[in-house]
Amino acid sequence: MSAADSTVSMGAIAGDRSRTAAVMLIVLTIALVLTAVISLGVGPSGMPLGRVLAVLLAGPNADHLPAADVLIVWQIRMPRVLLGALIGASLAVAGAVLQGLFRNPLADPGLVGVSSGAALGAVTVIVLGPGVLAPVFLLVGFAALPIAAFTGGLIATIILYVIATRHGRTSVATMLLAGIALGAFAGAGTGLLIYVASDQQLREVTFWTLGALSGASWMKLAVCGPVMALVLLAAPVLGRGLNAIVLGEAEAYHLGINVQRMKKLAIFLVAAATGAAVAVSGVIGFVGIVVPHLLRLGMGADHRPLLPACALLGGILLLVADMLARTIVAPAELPIGIITAALGAPFFLWLLLRNRSFVDL
């Protein structure tokens, strides 16, 4: 490759990609809104775009439009679309933060066991909730499941970080292998719980392990939505620190970053985002690895525009995957986790091949 080929000069100053990033943020915002409106019309009873817009503009209590349309758009599809966008955004941002923290592009909450930890937490509540954990359930009610998922994710993230990072340097091999071990261990726990579960619980548990949006409701949105929204709003605060930590933890400290505090906040946000997402949808893999990587190709690795862009593209990607899930085998639907894994796994392999020399496995 010649020098001229590898030169990035899209902005006024050579190497400055902030203008490209700003344009991409605008384009992604428009695309997300469009995707959301379109997915409101997609489903077993399809609806033309014009009618979707009319129902949207009339509000949830409109009585001059067919009651069925209002019900479908406002009560069934709207919470699902909002949840889908929030989940996609949370997973993508969690992936980007985790990758920044570990200083390598292969970290993903699904791959390194964070989601498995969150799922174990959730399954524990489902299976033991009515019995052993009944008092806890009474105490925190609806929040028990998200709290358990968050706790599981947090524990997994902390264990992973402690194992994979020595003296501020993270070994990619150790991280991926530790992730496999964590995933397997959490899987064993989940398996044990499944073994003792009743038939009804078993059906619920299957839903977690595959990942699905079909259980979306305003209620779930009300419980988990605010957590995800808060994480998405807080994440950009990490941008500066994540940029500095790209150079190494010591270098970030020399640049004036309070590294320990930043790491704690990052781990907490990853666990909160993943926990909230897993609590409503189960384990949806690969969003966290595909989205940040695609965006870095286009706009560079500056985390300040990257994190919001991840949120937008993550939302878009999950909404598209959900539309596929709803239409491929209509009138039935596929769990969305199957679709993201089917698309994401080959992408991950391609990424591994491209980076083979770099990741040094």
Added chain:
Amino acid sequence: MFEAENVTIRIGSRNILNAVSAKVEPGKLTVIAGPNGAGKSTLLKVLTGELKPDSGSVRFDGTPLAALAPHRLAARRAVLPQSSRLAFPFTVLEVVRLGLECRPGLSPALRRTAPLAALEKVDLGSFGGRHYQELSGGEQQRVHLARILCQIGEPVVHERPHYIFLDEPTASLDIRHQIETLDIARRFADGGGGVLAILHDLNLSAMYADHLIVMSQGEVAAEGTPRAVITDELMESVFGVRLKVGRQPAGDLPFVLPQAIG
């Protein structure tokens, strides 16, 4: 002024640093030299706050380093690491700009021009748009030099001196860029700032150092002006080579030639 007093660093039962005291003073270029494993980098890490000593104290203008918030310290001193590998595709300009992260008060105009000026200074003026990962080791090192120059700005701001710490800044550079890099350090010290550099090359140390600290086995073996420190006895006792130290007729500066081994 950065001041380490009786600093000891232990790893296992071994003392990497053994009751070492050292100063980095404004207006001076201080060089640490010594054989491999003498504790040079460890001393630098202690002085920058990266490593906390097991015993002894490190102070900056009288305040214990541990009591200073990272961003306050970063406003007054910058550190050039030995090598740094980036996991993500940053351009050279973006890496240099990282140096501005700890300078929130900077005007937008300076924010735009400072990275370009810094790249110009390290002879990489046309490299802004290149991807960092595609550069050679020496070029990457100069990118980081530009980054810390961006971070630290002028040698003295509001009558308060700034400091730069350089861990083997010339390690992978060709001779021209070795000299240019040390000229930058020299000018920074002449401008009133403080510089601490680890150098392996005794001749460059002799040329540039105001104060030379020679370390050996975790202790300061000798310190003072290069001409007082670099002697035949030191070459034998510290470096274990019988080398006759030459003297430049003009400035009486010592020089060492491997050919002179006896």
